[in-house]
Amino acid sequence: MRRLTRTVAAATMAAALAMVGACSSDSDSNEGSDGALEEVTYLTSFGNFGRDSYAWVAKEKGFFRDAGFDVEIKPGQGTGSVIQTVSGGKADFGPIDLTGGLLQFGNGEAKDFVVVAAIQQRTMAGIATVEGTNIATAKDLEGKKIADSPTSVVRNLFPTYAKIAGVDASKVTWVNGQPQDLMGTLAAGTVDGIGQFVVGQPTIEAIAKKKAIMLPYSEYLQDLYGNVLITSTTIAKEKPEMVKRFTEALLKGLEYALDNPQEAAELLKKNVDSTNVESAKAELELMAGYVRSSNSGAQVGTVDSARVAKSIAILRGAGTLKQELEPDQIIDFSLTPKS
Structure with missing residues (x-):
């Protein structure tokens, strides 16, 4: 009888431990206590082009869901606008050009990001x-009309680029344009050029039906x-911890998109009907060399404090950054991925 009692007690204890273990596992879950996913709003960098398709990949492949998030993806309007929206609490995450962020933060135009x-x-x-358009070099931009969003990093970084490239910035006319309209404006011939990431070349050619000519800032700002x-x-x-989970899921989508550009482009098309799949695929193929930079050899997602300090020095030297700035004033290195 005592043997039977011990057997029953052991079984009862095992069941209790299993229940405790299950409860403990649930408490460590990425989901909320009621099993709901955490709602997050994410902005793309600039419209919905192939270069931003990795966010849609992270959503469609379940990377966000597995990390505990229900993500709404909205089209961004450039660096300045994304900063304003995120710092103002109307979105949770978004990509900006770091140089544009340094200029806005260092010149007192933005904070709280x-x-x-x-x-x-x-x-x-x-x-x-x-x-x-008779533009082949940076110097050829003088006397020309360029369209871009007022908050775009291309436009805000232009004075620095112009100074280093030997261009008289006062001889270049800038006009306002929305991200989704810029390529059409260029194709129509109403402007001579547009602010654009260099990976936009295939999309420009698909819209304009002409060969695109790109003047990358990295030629002078390496x-x-x-x-x-x-x-x-x-x-x-x-x-x-939430930030780390989200970042990991997004970067997983980024790497998947670069490894599978055709699938990524198709997933973008699924969500953004106006997508040109071949152009989106080509953008991702061009972008791979910028994400996985052979020059730095850095792991995807990492940020090097010394390189950021050098960027700050370049901007200070060009006279476009008004005040001294330390990398950790704008970058939280406790949250960035580690090498």
């Missing part, structure tokens, strides 16, 4: 034109990072 990962290890900013992921200082401070 922090960088938590790199997307591209070197800048993709540049000027795009097409054959027939140490600058490209896009980085930001969140608000409030979220970074109050939800650091």
Whole structure:
């Protein structure tokens, strides 16, 4: 009888431990206590082009869901606008060009945001034109009309680029344009060029039916990072583990998109009907060299403090950054991926 009693007691204890283990496992889940996913709003960098398709990949492949998130993806309107929206609490995450972020933060034009990962290890900013505009070099931009969003990093970084490239910036006319309209404006011939990431070349050619000519800023500004992921200082401070989970899921989508550009382009098309699949695929293929930079050899997502300090020095030397700035004033290195 005592043997039977011990057997029953052992079974009861095992069941109790199993229940405790299950409860403990649930408490560590990425989902909320009621099993619901955490709602997050994410902005793309600039419209919905192939270069931003990795966010849709992370959503469609379940990377966000597995990390505990229900993500709404909205089209961004350039660096300045993304910073304003994220720092203002109307979106949780978004990519900006790091140089644009340094300029806005260092010149007192923006605050309350922090960088938590790199997307591209070197800048993709540049000027795009097409054959027939008589633009082949940076100097040829003088006397020309360029369209871009007022908050675009291409436009805001232009004075620095112009100074180093030997261009008289006062002889270049800038006109306002929305991200989704820029390529059509160039194709129509109403402007001579547009602010554009260099990976936009295949999409420009598909729309304009002409050969695109790209003037990448990296020709003169070789140490600058490209896009980085930001969140608000409030979220970074109050939800650091959430930030790390989101970043990991997004970067997983980025790497998958670069490894599978055709599938990534098709997933973008599934969500954004206006997508040209071949152009989106080509953009991703061009972007791979900027994300997996052979120059730095850095792991995807990492940010190097010394390189950021060098970028700050370049901007200070060009006279476009008004005040001294330390890398950790804008980057939370406790949240960025480690090498």
